[in-house]
Amino acid sequence: MNADTLSYLDQPPEVQARLARLKARNVIVSVEGVSKRFATGQSEVTALESLSFRTHQREFLCVIGPSGCGKSTLARILAGLEPASGGVVRLDGKPVQGPGRERGMVFQGYTLFPWLSVRRNVMFGLRMANISKAEAQRQADEWLALVGLEKFADAYPHQLSGGMKQRVAIIRALVNRPRVLLMDEPFSALDAQTRQRMQAYLLEIWRKVDITIIFITHDLDEAVFLADRILVLDAHPGRLREMIEVPLPRPRDAAQLASPAFAATKARLEALIHGGEAHGEDDPYPAVPLLTSVSNEVE
Amino acid sequence: MLNAVEVVGAKPALSETGDAVPGQWFRVRAPLTRRVRIFLAICSFLLPLAVWSAVSYVPFLWHPDVLISDPGDVDYFLPGMRVTKATFASEIANSKTNHTDPPQGTPCNPVYLPAPGDVLAAFYTSFTTPPQDQDGLWLHQSLWQSIQTIFWGFVVSSIIGVPLGILCGAHSGIARLVEPFVEFFRYLPAPAFGTLAVAVLGIYAGPKIAIIVIGTLFQQILIIANTTRKADFALVEAALTLGTRNLRLLTSVIIPSVLPDLYRDQRILLGWAWTYLIVAELIGATTGISLFITQQSRYQHYANVYAAIAMIGILGLGTDLVLAALGRKLFPWDKAAA
Known part of the structure; x- marks a missing residue:
């Protein structure tokens, strides 16, 4: 078997069964015809156009697309940080308006509160919900232990590495028991090794916690490795291109990165994202040859 | 390959310890060692002192x-x-x-340029010399009076200015209502209100404190508002997704996130308040260090005058150094202060 003969559509029976179970579960987030237009001076830019999709309970959905496809805008609309220009986002069937603790978010940059210790960062959401200090502390310590950071409970964020900061950011959102966790390229600022470790960590947390995850990324490997389904967006305007069901069984491990199914899925994503019209004859950014010969002549 | 990476990584570390890079004599923002920093800081005081000493003690340099x-x-x-x-x-x-x-x-x-030695001696003698007027004040009493004027002026200004500035920085509507008038008022020179302040508040501490408040408050509102506006909005958004609402965004996120910067602003504004001190003290009945300075110059005791002026500088710088050290203790998480 190799990537040429194996299609990403060929799902092993256990994956088929798993996806069928997944789609039979409750719909958590339902995006119905959501559009987003930005006014830029005189003209208008359409970032998202009549986008519709659903996520089910405990689903891991990745959203991927070329830059400018409105991935981050989608995350911000789902979080309620930005209003949609049209359409509705429903959480458990009810339309959402504005941000709320039932939709946790992990941002691309580090957004831990620098003046609070790690423990108090994790306690933050609970304290905002007027849960007593002792109870909030008990829960925070439990979550810190889950991600192996109990020793750093009293440290300040600036004393942590990038990966540790994002682990704290994840449990800071999860401690609120949100219905969905929105992650906007949370690992893109990390180096490659740390990113892989964090992906494994995230799957580990997700295995232990009943949570639906919508994960925005531009990294193809990341999307295939993490997701049950991958939502591929087109750019200018951001439209649904394809919903890909990842044919990899769970639990996932690093060995699967070398599997033919992984390669086939990634090849499909590559074709969708990079094989589009942007690299045709009217490529707006043609490759410029490097002037290596010039320096040779000088020497 | 790994070695090559290490060598490249080691290079900036070398220049950080002060090793010269050949052909590079002006290195932009090159970090200094602790010893060099202290040496240069001492020189920054010694150089003007050396010029002053030369003019005072070398006869052919000036001596008109x-x-x-x-x-x-x-x-x-x-x-x-x-x-x-x-x-x-x-x-x-x-x-x-x-x-x-x-x-x-x-x-x-x-006579108006005493030698550094005379001024140094005056630091001691001006404290030990009894007041020349019958009901005059000793120098330490004058200084204490000045410190009280500054303190109350700054406290009154801060009680109004800090909360109002924070509200302006956090809420566009309040900013729009407050800031245009404040922008206008801050151009009015505080001493211009001197006679008015005396008419309303009498001749004692009241008008002096009022002048310091007028001189500080309006700048304070704008500076504090500006700093508050620079609060990292990503933190506000993170707090929103964690369920924070309304005024708790202000008290739990915005204020703590800009607190070290507000503290730095307050230190700068306190320096500002000191510069209004002399004007304030000359209003109504002259008091404090200004009274000491005017009296000493009337008797042509210029060494004492210089000593008193230098004392204001030492008090101001000393206060600021103490507050800076306190700031590092209060905000251990603040990278800009560390």
Whole structure:
């Protein structure tokens, strides 16, 4: 078997069964015809156009697309940080308006509160919900232990590495028991090794916690490795291109990165994202040859 | 390959320890070692002092006057009197033609430029000299009066300015309502309100505190508002997704996130308040260090005047250093202060 003969559509029976179970579960987030237009001076830019999709309970959905496809805008609309220009986002069937603790978010940059210790960062959401200090502390310590950071409970964020900061950011959102966790390229600022470790960590947390995850990324490997389904967006305007069901069984491990199914899925994503019209004859950014010969002549 | 990476990584570390890079004599923002930093800070005080000492102690550098040691037969000369070199020369010439006893003297600087040694001595003597007026104040009493004026002026200004500035920085509507008028008012020079303040608040502490408040408050509102506006909005958004609402965004996110910067602003504004002190003290009944300075210059005790002015500087810088150290203790998480 190799990537040429194996299609990403060929799902092993256990994956088929798993996806069928997944789609039979409750719909958590339902995006119905959501559009987003930005006014830029005189003209208008359409970032998202009549986008519709659903996520089910405990689903891991990745959203991927070329830059400018409105991935981050989608995350911000789902979080309620930005209003949609049209359409509705429903959480458990009810339309959402504005941000709320039932939709946790992990941002691309580090957004831990620098003046609070790690423990108090994790306690933050609970304290905002007027849960007593002792109870909030008990829960925070439990979550810190889950991600192996109990020793750093009293440290300040600036004393942590990038990966540790994002682990704290994840449990800071999860401690609120949100219905969905929105992650906007949370690992893109990390180096490659740390990113892989964090992906494994995230799957580990997700295995232990009943949570639906919508994960925005531009990294193809990341999307295939993490997701049950991958939502591929087109750019200018951001439209649904394809919903890909990842044919990899769970639990996932690093060995699967070398599997033919992984390669086939990634090849499909590559074709969708990079094989589009942007690299045709009217490529707006043609490759410029490097002037290596010039320096040779000088020497 | 790994070695090559290490060597590349080690290079900036080398230049950080102060090793010169060949051909590079002006290195932009190159970090300094602790020893060099302290050395340069001391030099920053020693250099002006060296210039002052040279002008004071090297006779041919300036010394436009002559200090009379023996008046000779010149009837209006007195021992200890300072005359210009031209006057002295003409009296010498007079005495030669008239065959009278010539005056004697040594070159000296004008009375308003005492030597550093005299000023240094004045630091001690001005504290030990009893007040010249009957109901005058000792120097330490004058200083204490000044410190109280500054303190209350700054406290009153901060009680109004800090909350109002934070509200302006956090809420566009309040900012729009407050800031245009404040922008106008801050151009009005505080001393212009002197007579008005005396008419309303009497001649004692009231108008002086009012001048410091007027001089500080309006800048304070704008500076605090500006700093608050710079609060990292990503943190506000993170707090929103964690369920924070309304005023708790202000108290739990915005204020703590800008607190070290607000503290730095307050330190700068306190320095600002000091610069209004002398003007404030001259309003109504002159008090505090200004009273000491005016009296000492009336008696031409310029060494004391310099000592008193330097004391204001030392008090101001000392307070700021203490507050800076306190800031590092209060905000251990603040990278800009560390």
